[in-house]
Amino acid sequence: MNRKKKMFVFFFIFTLAACGLFSSMNAYAGDLGKLANGEGKWGEFWKPIEMFRWWDPGHYFEPDNKVEGEFQGTDCITCHKVTTPGIVLDWKRSKHSGAVVTCDKCHGNDHQKLSMPTPETCGTKGCHAKQVKQFKSERESGHPAHARAFHPDVVEAGWQINKPQPEVAGCAQCHAVENKCDSCHFRHTFKAAEARRPEACGYCHNGPDHRDIECYESSAHGVITKIDGDNWDWNKKLKAGNYRAPTCAYCHMYKGTHNAVENTVYSHMGVLEVDRGAEEHAAKRKKWVGICNDCHSSRFAAAYLRGADETVKVSHTKVREAKAIVEDLQKDGFLEAMPKDLAPYLDEGHKWNLGSRMYNITEIERTYFDMLVYQGTTVFKSAFHMSADMQTYVAAFQQDESLLKVKSEASKLRRLKALEEKAGISHIPYDFWKKGEYTDTLNTIDTK
Template sequence: MRNRIIIPLIITLLAVPAGFAYVHWSKGGTGTGLYSRYWSPDPVQGYWDPANFYQSPDSVQGIFAGEQCVQCHEGITPGIVNDWRASRHAQSEETVYCNDCHGNDHQQLRLPTPDVCGNCHAKQHDEFRDEARYGFPSHVLAMERAVDAKHFVDKPKAEVQSCVQCHSVATKCDSCHSRHRFDAAEARRPEACITCHSGPPHPDDETYFASAHGKLYLAEGNNWDWSKPLTKGNYKAPTCAYCHMDNGRHQVAEKSLWKFGLREINPHTSKNQVLRKKWIKLCSDCHEEEKARQWLTELDQERKQAWQKLYMAEAILKDLRSDRLLQPAAGERPPYPMDWLDSLWPRERIGFFEGQASVFYNVSAIERDYFEMWYFDNLGAYKSAAHGNPAGVEAGHRKMVASLDRIETQANELRKLSQAEKKAEIRIKPSGDLWMKGAYTDYNREHN
């Protein structure tokens, strides 16, 4: 009895520090994140993650005052200087010069990070950093989530650079406040957000612009006074920032209720009841409270209907997996380089909690169909419901039904084929390395 307690305790005491040591070791490579030893940065990474990768040019030597920077760059980069002259940095009582943000030693220049901006904008910086406690989704954790994902290393570097271009919102403030004006008025407009929040994985742009709010913005927004703060009465219709950064609060995830629509949650937990009250209070700036409650209830109902469809598709795929009808099988596909468990125990991952999000490529056709149903059709419906676009909700659910029908049809065909093969006593031979080769797979293997 004593050994049953002591042995597991010893194993635990050894495993915990070993785990910490491994994580520390894994972050000691040329890259960043958990897989830093398996990738190296391209030069452009210095702009997406300047604290870790930016290297100052060595074309000029010397230490310069701010006025000297301006004098030189008026000839070299006049557009930058003109933007700076139009900024509050240049027009404040105490001028904020180039060297205040970039340093004055030209061989040790830096690209400003949130910490640099936080030296003056402490309130906004603290709010931004504090967003980490809300978990996913979160701007402040965006870069960490990108480089800690296995597919960041698995996929060709040229592809994942497009990921970090937006995930760099965690590592530099000019993702929203474009340099060198850093204009709050610009950041209040929806275009500041849809630079990244657009396209099939996050169709915030098309769903917002199709809503009553978005249509009013498109019709009249150019005439609004964007210098006004994000408070009640200042704008005829809300934009992204008005709702998600009310009163200029730099915590976009503060009221995140449905967690991006990618996994099912209980919208009526005690925590989420608090969030619902915050949404109702915000919407009550323009609408009656009861109407706001009704919209939240409609969103709950939309999510319930969506997950019923998604779980039906998941059940079909899991049944096919149980009967070994997913082809090519996991063991016959090119292994994910960073997933050692996948090479030891190949298994088709189905659904959010099995890690489906990390295996959206290198899968069978029917699995990819489900991924697109979950990640594209589902998100189109969710974002439409959240942004007040009923036509988008209907279109999203129509696409989900079509995807579900297609998955059911493919599943039936796979079962009929399997039955015919059994009846004819045809034994399917392993495909060997048939699926291990191909232009994409070979390039990935050789270049990443």
């Protein structure tokens, strides 16, 4: 090939690539459609990112595709073997392929009117009506639960709408568990055997505010599952005799119920102090001991759980000690900066709300937040998930450190204030508390 020809071919390929790029960009940018506005009481203040089409398909999914025509299940598979081979392979490995639940049963036949399935879709024609009903019954508990994870808890959360949406995309991704059934049994195999494994829950139940998987993995239960799990038949139902150690679902979806909150005592992830051993929770405690009793003596289990109750109580004494110190600073006007000097929040303006914010606050408030929401919840989760190290070194001793930080910072703030008063200095908080490249991106309403 001579040089001129080479240039021509290069140019031709370049043009093709550029056209392809622009045409595919057009296909996705264009009209925002249903994404033009958010939902809920803050709807006018935010625009969901594109992925909301799949994370909340019931509200946002709109098909946008060049392929036209109505197809039968076999046609979908023939073409998608080439278009998306990974999906067809997964589907082939699922029970759905044996039962001829083809692509169209969940997504529709008309390629211009495709839909993404919601829990209702899985429950239609009596297919999985039982699981859908149990799942929906979680809503009756009135507190956090998979079946209400997205709308009441994320879309209505002012502090989440307060932030730029691309920053908080993760909220919607985990909390989409309300909107579809592929959270624990991933698409397109939808295997119960996968959902029974702790890793499936750990996909969401991890991280500083809900260290469930970390606690479980370091407990005897988690360790045995790791050492011996490969020898178990995960196709068997979660019940006594089938498993040597309990997984998340063994304990929380006992005997396969899809209501995961039936037997939990609500405590805002462990933020609120709740005595699970108190008389009013006796019925639930009895049920827990019954579950442990599949493998332990009831005396052993009850004693362990009573110990966990006490561990949680100690952690709250530290939290209260720190809280009193920070509240006094606020009462005396010694926080640098005070709430009125910060950018206002979307939902509460300049209202002071100790322990509920982790950004746009002062360092001492943030230390208190960590102590309550990250370390405190980990004390609870590790105690009730039998993790020795997590409850002592990782969470409880970190709380000690936070309490010291609160005391030191409070001491410095008070001494500085005393010096300023003596020197006749009246300090006006710096502008950077209220303004800045990132701070200006917060959705705010100045309610004074």
